[in-house]
Amino acid sequence: MSDPVVAAKKDAGIRAANMVEDGMIVGLGTGSTVFFAMERLGERIKTEGLRILGVPTSNQTAMRAEEYGIPLTTLTLHPVLDLAIDGADQVDPKKQMIKGRGAAHLREKVVADAAKQFVVVIDSGKEVTGLDAAVPIEVLPFAYGSVAKKLRELGGEPVMREGVKKDGPVISDNGNYVVDCAFGAIADPAGLEAAINRIPGVLGNGIFAAMTAKTVVIVGGKR
CATH class of the missing domain: 3.40.50.1360 (Rossmann fold)
Incomplete structure (x- = not known):
């Protein structure tokens, strides 16, 4: 079947x-x-x-x-x-x-x-009634530390995505780190998308609003 x-x-x-x-x-x-x-x-x-x-x-x-x-x-x-x-x-x-x-x-x-x-x-x-998954964020490697601090200030819990069949962080096709950041239930997806994008060193995030x-x-x- x-x-x-x-x-x-x-x-x-x-x-x-x-x-x-x-x-x-x-x-x-x-x-x-x-x-x-x-x-x-x-x-x-x-x-x-x-x-x-x-x-x-x-x-x-x-x-x-x-x-x-x-x-x-x-x-x-x-x-x-x-x-x-x-x-x-x-x-x-x-x-x-x-x-x-x-x-x-x-x-x-x-x-x-x-x-x-x-x-x-x-x-x-x-299909979900409200977005609540961890938000993938592409980050310039140089800026990882400061970006993680800013994400915590927004109420997030950033975690570096690790490779499955290689040691170390996942590297995007653009040569950057990928951080998965949990925010819990996201009441204002558009607002959070914009706030994350304003952090220097963030190149883009996975909220599409x-x-x-x-x-x-x-x-x-x-x-």
Whole structure:
């Protein structure tokens, strides 16, 4: 019997990929649900002759795109994207979300911001009534100590993300540290997102609360 969570992720990914139209420039997020969308896009390229260009948010996504036959481009050549497809770790009823378990949230936010439409693919387990997960924060290594102090002053509990198959901290594709900071229940996601970003040395954080107007959330298994 198939895993219902995997089935939901695949359903969400396929539905998002089917929204892509010929000639589009598409932002490609990072994570298992997005990879189902990329797999479907690869199928459409082969069977329908779909012509698209993708902008990957991580090295892992770029490698997967090459595997699926999706041609890639850059934000330098295409600073405005038609659509971006990405996953999320938590999504609330206002379409505010926390992202970053894959440590690609900084590039993901840049790509989502550049897109006319932001399509978020999730399974129902990612739906929450309020955001309360630890917030991933990308930090300039030089500034780690001062950033951690400022995060504690905001009421957070910062923890350096450690590698699983290597000793030491996780290093993002941009060469920076990733800090996971627990704040408990987040009453004002937009306010906290802005406050974290104001800390010198913070390059970006995983709260996505500023682009809900252009966000479409696809929950796998639901219509």
